[in-house]
Amino acid sequence: MRILKSVAYVVALPLLLVLLWWASTRGEPNFFVPTPAALVDVFGPTWFEGRITGDVLPSVGRLLAGLAIAIILGIVVGLLVGLNRTLRALTEPVFEFFRALPPPVLVPVLILLVGLNDGMKVAVIVVGCIWPVLLNTIEGVRSIDPVQNETTRSYGISGLNRIRYQVLPSAAPTIMAGIRQSLSIGLILMVISEMFGSSSGLGFTILQFQRSFAIPEMWSGILVLGLIGLALSLIFQWCERRVLRWYHGLKEVENAA
Amino acid sequence: MSTDVLKPGRAAQPRAARPGARRPLPKPVLGLAGVLGFLLIWELVPRVGLVQPRFLPPASEVIIALARDFGLTAFWVAVGHTLMAWAIGLAAAVVAAGLLGLVIGMSPFLRRFTNSTIEFLRPVPSVALIPLAVLLFGVKIESSLMLIIYACFWQVLIQVLYGVADVDNVATQTAQSYGFSKLQRIRHVVFPTVLPYLMTGIRLAASVALILAITAELIIGSPGLGREIADAQSGGAISGMYALVLATGLLGVAINVVMRQVEQRLLSWHPSVRGEVVL
Amino acid sequence: MQPDAISAKTTPVPAGATPSGRTLPEGEALLSVRGLKKVYSTDGGPIEAVRNLTFDLGHGELACLVGPSGSGKTTLLKCIAGLLGATEGEVLLDGKKVTAPPKKMAVVFQEYGRSLFPWLRVADNVELPLKNAGVPKAERRQRVADALEAVGLEHVPKSYPWQLSGGMQQRVAIARAVAYQPEVLLMDEPFAAVDAQTRADLEDLTRRLWKDLGMTILFVTHDIDESVYLGERVIILSSSPTVVQEDIRIDLPEDRDQLETRGLPRFTELRHHVYEQIQLAKKGHRPDAALA
Numbered sequence: 001m002r003i004l005k006s007v008a009y010v011v012a013l014p015l016l017l018v019l020l021w022w023a024s025t026r027g028e029p030n031f032f033v034p035t036p037a038a039l040v041d042v043f044g045p046t047w048f049e050g051r052i053t054g055d056v057l058p059s060v061g062r063l064l065a066g067l068a069i070a071i072i073l074g075i076v077v078g079l080l081v082g083l084n085r086t087l088r089a090l091t092e093p094v095f096e097f098f099r100a101l102p103p104p105v106l107v108p109v110l111i112l113l114v115g116l117n118d119g120m121k122v123a124v125i126v127v128g129c130i131w132p133v134l135l136n137t138i139e140g141v142r143s144i145d146p147v148q149n150e151t152t153r154s155y156g157i158s159g160l161n162r163i164r165y166q167v168l169p170s171a172a173p174t175i176m177a178g179i180r181q182s183l184s185i186g187l188i189l190m191v192i193s194e195m196f197g198s199s200s201g202l203g204f205t206i207l208q209f210q211r212s213f214a215i216p217e218m219w220s221g222i223l224v225l226g227l228i229g230l231a232l233s234l235i236f237q238w239c240e241r242r243v244l245r246w247y248h249g250l251k252e253v254e255n256a257a
Numbered sequence: 258m259s260t261d262v263l264k265p266g267r268a269a270q271p272r273a274a275r276p277g278a279r280r281p282l283p284k285p286v287l288g289l290a291g292v293l294g295f296l297l298i299w300e301l302v303p304r305v306g307l308v309q310p311r312f313l314p315p316a317s318e319v320i321i322a323l324a325r326d327f328g329l330t331a332f333w334v335a336v337g338h339t340l341m342a343w344a345i346g347l348a349a350a351v352v353a354a355g356l357l358g359l360v361i362g363m364s365p366f367l368r369r370f371t372n373s374t375i376e377f378l379r380p381v382p383s384v385a386l387i388p389l390a391v392l393l394f395g396v397k398i399e400s401s402l403m404l405i406i407y408a409c410f411w412q413v414l415i416q417v418l419y420g421v422a423d424v425d426n427v428a429t430q431t432a433q434s435y436g437f438s439k440l441q442r443i444r445h446v447v448f449p450t451v452l453p454y455l456m457t458g459i460r461l462a463a464s465v466a467l468i469l470a471i472t473a474e475l476i477i478g479s480p481g482l483g484r485e486i487a488d489a490q491s492g493g494a495i496s497g498m499y500a501l502v503l504a505t506g507l508l509g510v511a512i513n514v515v516m517r518q519v520e521q522r523l524l525s526w527h528p529s530v531r532g533e534v535v536l
Numbered sequence: 537m538q539p540d541a542i543s544a545k546t547t548p549v550p551a552g553a554t555p556s557g558r559t560l561p562e563g564e565a566l567l568s569v570r571g572l573k574k575v576y577s578t579d580g581g582p583i584e585a586v587r588n589l590t591f592d593l594g595h596g597e598l599a600c601l602v603g604p605s606g607s608g609k610t611t612l613l614k615c616i617a618g619l620l621g622a623t624e625g626e627v628l629l630d631g632k633k634v635t636a637p638p639k640k641m642a643v644v645f646q647e648y649g650r651s652l653f654p655w656l657r658v659a660d661n662v663e664l665p666l667k668n669a670g671v672p673k674a675e676r677r678q679r680v681a682d683a684l685e686a687v688g689l690e691h692v693p694k695s696y697p698w699q700l701s702g703g704m705q706q707r708v709a710i711a712r713a714v715a716y717q718p719e720v721l722l723m724d725e726p727f728a729a730v731d732a733q734t735r736a737d738l739e740d741l742t743r744r745l746w747k748d749l750g751m752t753i754l755f756v757t758h759d760i761d762e763s764v765y766l767g768e769r770v771i772i773l774s775s776s777p778t779v780v781q782e783d784i785r786i787d788l789p790e791d792r793d794q795l796e797t798r799g800l801p802r803f804t805e806l807r808h809h810v811y812e813q814i815q816l817a818k819k820g821h822r823p824d825a826a827l828a
Contacts, residue, residue, distance in 0.1 A: 010373040017374070032392060089287035094295045100464070100509030102471040104483070105502045108490040112312045112498075147650035150619050154643040155665035155716065165664055169655040187382040188472065195387065195476050196487075203384075210388030218388050225385035226378075233380035246655040250698045 034216040039223070042216040047224060051205065059202040060228060062118060063190040066125025070186070071179055074130045078137025079163060082171075088138060099135055103128030103185055107196045121193040121201075128189045129182035136178025140171025173247045176240050183232055191225065202228075314496045322500035332485075336508070339470050339481035342398050343512075346405025347466045351459055354410045358417025363447065368418070379415065383408035383469055384476075391477055398480065401473035408469050409462035416458030420451035453524055460516040467509055482508070557591025557771060557780040563631070565592035566752055567616070567720055571625035574611050585611040587777035589625070593720070593754060598746045600763035601756045602810060603773030603781075604818050609756045612778065613724045616754070617643050629720065639669075642713035646725040648706040652697040659684065659693035662712045669716075683715035686745060703734030707741070714745060723755045727762070736794050739766055743792055760814065764788075764806045765797060772810060774817040781817045784809070 018036055025035040034042075047056065081087045106127050114120040144167065152158070152166045168175075194203030206221035241248070282290075299316040302308050326332040361367045383404045390400040424447050432442050474483025482505050489498035557569070574586040585608040593599055603609050614620040616627050618637040627634040629641065642665075645651040652661050659680050666676045684690045687707040697705050706726055713721055723742070727735045739762060746753050757763050763770045764786060772781040786806060788797060797803055 009369045013370055013374045014377070032389075086282075086287060089282075089284045090291040090294070092284075092291070093288040094291050096513075097506050097510055100513050101502070101506035102468045102509055104468060104472040104475050105486055105505050107475070108486055108498060109502060112490070112495065113308065145650045147645055147647045148653070150614075150643070151645065151651045153619055154617055154637045154641070155668065156637055156639060157665065157668045161668050165656075165668070166653065169653065172655070184380070184382065185468075188384045188468070191382060191384040191387075192472055192476050195384075206385070206388050210392055215392075218392075222381075222385045222389065226381035229380035229382050229385075230377060246696055246698075249696060250654050253698050 032215065034219055038216045039219055043220045043223070046217045046220050055200055055202055055205050056224065056228075058118075058200070059190055059194065062121050062201075063125060063186055066122045066190075067129055067182065067186045069122070070126045070129035070182060071133050073126070074133030074178070074182075075137050075168075075175060077130075078134045078175075079141060079167065081134075082138040082141025083167070088142065095131070095135055095138075099131040103189055104192055107189070107193050111197065116197055121190070121198075124193045125186050125189045129186045132178040132181035132185070133175065134178075136174045136181075137171060140174030141167055143174075144170050173244055176244060180236060180240075183236055184229075187225075187229055187232065311495060314499060318496045319499040319503060322496040323503050326497075326500050326504065332504075335480065335482050335485045336504070338398070338479075339467075339474065339483070339505075339508070342401040342405060342470045342473070342479070342481060343463075343466045346402045346470070347409055347459070347462055349402070350406045350409035350462060350466075351413050351455075353406070354413035354458070355417055355455060358414045359421065359443070359447070359451070362418045362421025362451075363443075375411075375414070379411045384472060387473070387476055390473070396478045396480070400477045401470050401479045401481070404469040404473050405466045408465050412462040412465055413455070413458040416454045416461075417451055420454030421447060423454070424450045456520045456524060460520055463512050463516045464509065467505075467512055471505055556783065557589065558769075558783045559590065560592040560594055564594060565628075566595045566597075566630060567593040567754070568628040568631075569612075569616065569625070570628065572612065572615060572622050572627065573624035574608070574615055574620065575623045584777040586615070587779050589773075589778065589780055591771055591780060591783060593752055595719075596750055596752055597769060598743075598753045598755070598767055599769040599771055600767035601754060601771050601773060602758065602760060602763040602814070603778065604775045604814055605758050607773045607775050607817070608778040609758070609773060610724055612773075613643070613722055613754070613756050617641060617722050619643075640719040642716045642718035642721055644706070644709050644713050644721065644723040644726045646728050648702065648709045648726075648729070649698070651709055652705060652712075654696065654698050656697075657693065658689065658695050658697060658700070658708050661697060661708055662715050665712065665716050679715045679717070680711075683711040686714055686748070687711045687741060701734075703730045703738060706730060706738060710738075710741070710745070714749065714751075719752060721751050721753045723753065725757055726755075728758070735762075740792075740794065742766060747790075760807060760810045761798070764803060764810060765792060765794075770806075770810060772813045772817065774822060775820070779822060781822075782813050 021033075022036050024030075025033055029035075081091055103124075106124050110120050110124050110127065114123050148166060148170060152162050157165065190201075191203035191206075194201035195207050198204045202221070202225065206218060206225070209215075209218035209221055296316045299313075301315075303310040303313050303315045361371055386404055386407055390403045394400040394403065428446050428450075429442065432446050437445065470481060471483040471486075473479050474481040474485075475487050476483075478484050478487070482501055486498055486501045486505070489495075489501060559565070559568070569589050569591050572586055572589040573584075576583045576585055589612060601609055601612070611620065615622050616634070618627075618634045618641070621635075629638050632638075653664070656664065662680045662683055663676055666679060671679070680693075681690065684693060687710050689704065689707050689711060692700065692704070697708055700708070710726070727738050730738065742753070742755070743766065745751065755763075755766055757766075767786050769783070769785050771783050773779070774781040784806070788800065788802060788806070
C-alpha cells in the first residue's frame, strides 16, 4: 500500500501533464505542438535508424571526454594553486574573469584557434567547464581546517599522501558542487558548439529539423536532449552520494544538534 | 641608558619575522601582477608567432579595439539589449519561481506531488529549447527570454524549496501557538528563513541568465553582444570579436560583483550570513 | 606589589618544588626545552607569547603544564611538537633539535571533532598515520585493534567519528596517538570540551595508558584539579609573556581514584598551592630566577 502510494506520487503529475497535452492537441492540429501519439510514432524512426550512432553517441562521447579533461585538469591545477598562497593571490582576478566570461563566447574564439572540427568541440567543453571545478577546488583547499592541517603535519603525513588522505577528501564537497555546475555548462556547450557551424551531432540535427519544419522530429530531439540531461544528472547524483556519504551524514548530525 | 634599552628591542624586531617567512606582498598587488602577467603572455604569444596574429591578435590590439567600442553607440545599444533580456528574464523567473516555490514548499502534498516532475524537467538543458524559440519568436528578444526564464526558473525554484524545507519547526509551532495567521507566518517565519536561499538562487541565476542571453544572441541572432560577436567573426573582424568577448567577460564580472553586493546588503541583518553554498 | 609580601602569604612550598623548570643532567632527558622564546609578528607589532622557558622531561614522566588562560600553553606545545618554529631557544628530543614534527611524537588536540577526519571510519582514522609511515598491513591491523581496545572502543571500528559522542571521539584521537607508538605524547587541553563525567573517565584512561604503555606524556591544561590529579609533576606557567612559575612534584600515591585521591588532604594542599601560584602569576609575580 505504501509503495503503491509513493508510485502514485511519482507518476501522477507526469501522467496529468501528458493527458493535458493530449487533450489540448486533440482538436484541430497545432503547427507547433504535435500530439503525443505523433511524437511517439516519430521517435523510433528518427533516432534508432542510424542517428543514435551517427549523431547522439559522438556528441555524448565528446561531452564526456571534455568533461573528464576539464574535471581532472581543474582539480590538479586547483590543488597546485590552492595550496600556494602567493599563486592563489596572483591568479585570483584572472580566474574570476574567466569564470564570469559566458562560456558560449568561447565557441567562435575556439573555431578560430582550433578550427571547425571535433577537437574544437571538445576544447570548447574543456575551456568552458574547467572554471567551476578549478575555482571550487581552490576554495575547497583554501578553507581546509587548520587543526586538520596540524594533525597531518604532526603525524608526518605530507606530499601526495596528504593530498590523497586529507586535502582531496576535505575539499570534495566543494569540488563536487563545482562539477555539478560544470555538467550543465558542458551540456549547453555540447549543443551550441554543434549548432554553430557544424554538420553533424545532436545540436546540428535538432536545428536541422527546425529549419526543415519537421516539428515532431524537432520535439523528439528536445526529448533526447532532456533524457541525456536527466541521465547525466542521475549518474552525478549517484556518484556524489557515494563520494560524499560521510559529508551528508555529518551534516545531518550537525543539523539535528 | 635609553639607547641600551632600545638596541635589543630593535634587534628583536627583525628576528620576529622568521627567515623564510618574509612578509608576502599584499594581495591586490599580486592580483594586479597576475592580470598584467596574463596580458603580457597574451601580447607575446602572437608576437613571437606561437599563434598567428590573424587568429589571436595581441592583447594591445584587442584592448585598443575595446576602447574604440566604448566610443560607439552601436556597442552600447548591444550591451543594452543583452542587459535588458538579462534583467527581464531574470526578474520573471525569480517572481515565478519564488511564488511557486513558496506554494509548493509549504505543502507537503504538493512537494511530493511535483517532486518527480521537477527532478525530470530540471536537468533538461535550456538550449534544447533553441529550435522551439526560433520557431515561435524568430530573432526577437522573446527568444532570449524564453531560454533565460526556463534556465533561471529551476535555479531559483530549487533554492526556495530548500529554504522552505529549512524553516525551523519550533519557530513555526511558536508562531502557531501565538495565533499567527497563515499570512503572518509566511511574513514573519517562512520568508526570513527563505531569503538567504532565495538570494543564493538569484545570484546563481544571474550568471546563468547572462550565459543564455549571450547564447541566444550567438546562435539564434537575437540582438545583443552575442550577435555582434557572431557578426564580427563571420565578417573577419578578429580584433573586434576579441574585444567583444572581453566585454562580455567584463559584463559577467560586473554582474557577479553587483549581485554579491546586493546579497550582502540585503542579508547583513541576517543572524546567519551563511557560508557560501555553491550549488 | 611587593613580591616578598605575596610569597609570605602562600602555603609552604611542597617538597621537590623548584622556582623554575627542572632540568636533568645531560643525556638523561628525553625532551628538553631550552630558553624557548616565541614572538609573533602581527600587524599591530610583535607579540611575545613565550618569553623564556626551560625544563626537561625524563623518560616515562607524566607532567602537566598548567597556567592561566592566555599564558601561551598552546604556543609552547606547538613549538615542542615542531608545528611552530621558536624565535629563540630550542627543543631537543633525545638530544636532537626539533625543527619539524618528529616521528617519535604524537599530539592529541583539544578540537577532536576537527582533528579526526570525518571521511574516515574510526579504524581508518587510527590506521592512517601507520599507513603513511609504511607499517606492514598485518602489523597495522594489530596495532589498530590493540589501540582501540586500550581506549575501550573495540566495538565501533566501522563507525564514523561524527556518529560518536564527544568523549568517544576524543578516545579515537587518543587511540590514534597510542597506535602510533610515540615516545612522547603531547596532549593539548584534550578534555576541555567534554562533560565532567566523561572527563573523569578520560583522566583515568590517560593514567592507565601511561602506566601500561610506559609513554612519556606532557599534558597541557588550564584546570588545576586536573593537573594535580593526573600529573606526577606539575609545571606552572606564568601569565604571558610566559616563564616557568614553578615546577613541583606531585607526591600522591601512584594508584589514583577520582573519589579517594581527590579526598586526600595532600591533594587539597597541592591544589591550594598550585592555585595560589597561578593567582600570583596572574598578578604579574615572577620567580626570581626568571628575572635574572
